Amino acid sequence: MEASLKARTPRPANGPLHRLSNLLYRKPNLYLALLLIPPLLWFGAVYFGSLLTLLWQGFYTFDDYSMTVTPQLTLDNLAALFLPANYDIILRTLSMAIAVSLASALLAFPIAYYMARYTSGKTKAFFYIAVMLPMWASYIVKTYAWTLLLAKGGVAQWFVDQLGLAPVLHFILSIPGVGGSTLSTSHLGRFLVFLYIWLPFMILPIQAALERLPPSLLQASADLGARPWQTFVQVILPLSIPGIAAGSIFTFSLTLGDFIVPQLIGPPGFFIGSMVYVQQGAVGNMPMAAAFTLVPIVLIAIYLSIVKRLGAFDAL
Structure with missing residues (x-):
């Protein structure tokens, strides 16, 4: 009987998950940021990072004799x-x-x-x-x-x-x-x-x-x-x-x-x-x-x- 009463007793409303839920409810911008930051970081690092790295190599120097690329900047x-x-x-x-x-x-x-x-x-x-x-x-x-x-x-x-x-x-x-x-x-x-x-x-x-x-x-x-x-x-x-x-x-x-x-x-x-x-x-x-x-x-x-x-x- 006591075990069933304990099972039916609601959990305290001041747990960490409840506090986090209240915080996100009060600050919807924070909730939106937490949703967008991971994919934006991935998109920025993988897509824009690789693209900018590629474009930056357009300023490197290619030696026609040795067929090698050197990081000497040129236009x-x-x-x-x-x-x-x-x-x-x-x-x-x-x-x-x-x-x-x-x-x-x-x-x-x-x-x-x-x-x-x-x-x-x-x-x-x-x-x-x-x-x-x-x-x-x-x-x-x-x-x-x-x-x-x-x-x-x-x-x-x-x-x-x-x-x-x-x-x-x-x-x-x-x-x-x-x-x-x-x-x-x-x-x-x-x-x-x-x-x-x-x-x-x-x-x-x-x-x-x-x-x-x-x-x-x-x-x-x-x-x-x-x-x-x-x-x-x-x-x-x-x-x-x-x-x-x-x-x-x-x-x-x-x-x-x-x-x-x-x-x-x-x-x-x-x-x-x-x-x-x-x-x-x-x-x-x-x-x-x-x-x-x-x-x-x-x-x-x-x-x-x-x-x-x-x-x-x-x-x-």
Whole structure:
């Protein structure tokens, strides 16, 4: 009987856990700090710490004779970025990232609009799966598959021949800076692979932005006598810009730093990602690789400042 009474006797309310609970209840900022400090320390030490260490090595000196890195600080690596050969690599990568982002937006918008306005239930689930299904496959496997699709005698060439577009393709491939002997050895083929791989990252943000579009705005536009194309230009398109800008963050940044597609598809020519890979892995010139790493960081920071004004962060 005494044992059962002791078991039912409540514990004193002034225990250490109770005092800690009261302290955290009275000071919610302290509670929030205790929750955030561990992941922030990990994020700051592992991510920013390693990144800053890498960028700091961009000021080190690389001895071409001994193939060694010395901690002697210099600005020669940053100055080398503006040499004609390296500057051409930066422009080539930047132009490809912009082209892929624009083309992704043009292709993604009709799909996203149909998903947002005309599908529901199982149909919408089917479209979600269809859009995300390519993302379930290995990135490298998809790239190697495209080398076969774009090769001479591949599926893409067969479709071109069946549709009678061989003269058009031959003309496109003959354009300087675009063409090559085949699709797999041209910048056009490289562009198609980038477009295929990153397109889902553009469709989903646009679809989310269009789905949040109030139907009452479209009804009000129709009631005021606006034609369908006027409603699209003056109502739908402006309100979908944050979603387009949000999707372009992914397509732009992922294209800017990619190094696998430029190595497997298209004509010989370095991109920023492949240049970092070669300098660090094949040559061992870590300072020059670190200097090239600074380029996409600066370009993405500038790009983020631009799309932030378009409401991209609100659509993520």
